[in-house]
Amino acid sequence: MDNDPRQITQLLKQWGNDQEGVREALMPMVYEQLRRIAARQFAGEGGGHTLQPTALVNEAFLQLEGSTLDFNDRRHFYAVASRTMRRILVDHARARKREKRGGDRLRVTLSDGNAVSDAPSADLLDLDQAMSELEQHDERVAHTLELSYFAGLTREQAAEQLDVSVRTLDRDLRMGRAWLKARLA
Numbered sequence: 001m002d003n004d005p006r007q008i009t010q011l012l013k014q015w016g017n018d019q020e021g022v023r024e025a026l027m028p029m030v031y032e033q034l035r036r037i038a039a040r041q042f043a044g045e046g047g048g049h050t051l052q053p054t055a056l057v058n059e060a061f062l063q064l065e066g067s068t069l070d071f072n073d074r075r076h077f078y079a080v081a082s083r084t085m086r087r088i089l090v091d092h093a094r095a096r097k098r099e100k101r102g103g104d105r106l107r108v109t110l111s112d113g114n115a116v117s118d119a120p121s122a123d124l125l126d127l128d129q130a131m132s133e134l135e136q137h138d139e140r141v142a143h144t145l146e147l148s149y150f151a152g153l154t155r156e157q158a159a160e161q162l163d164v165s166v167r168t169l170d171r172d173l174r175m176g177r178a179w180l181k182a183r184l185a
Contacts, residue, residue: 012071040152060084082151090128130183144172
């Protein structure tokens with residue numbers, strides 16, 4: 001349970017030191033939040049997906065567990081975990097596409113309760129390609145979208161993570177949504 005942020009942050013700071021028991025102690029504390037992130041990523045996808053949110057969380061944590069990353073705080077951890085989950089979903093979609101020779105492709109929808117315009121709907125592989133292109137074009141805007149949509153951070157949390165004002169974050173979100181909408185149209 002994510003009810004003691006200080007303890008989670010303390011464990012995350014020990015993560016890179018590979019101290020025995022740190023990762024085992026951390027998993028139960030962050031599991032529910034990771035599950036919410038996974039569910040959020042699945043919410044915009046069409047049916048017929050063979051992965052489940054629980055499996056996605058477990059796979060992401062295994063991949064993170066094998067790393068020696070240094071996490072600044074729990075928000076940084078959740079952002080990295082979210083990106084890892086997105087990578088796993090993209091890899092899974094690519095494997096399914098290869099297996100089916102271009103068959104069923106996963107559909108995702110970017111949505112935000114505060115969005116002013118309709119969010120674009122796109123194939124997961126196309127979305128990943130567009131996000132990669134946006135990251136090359138404007139890294140901060142890409143990270144803004146990633147933290148807001150994929151990691152599920154609030155506007156205030158995402159702004160704090162990116163070290164920008166909420167107003168700048170909102171501007172970046174508008175620009176990112178417009179860029180993706182044009183790119184995916």
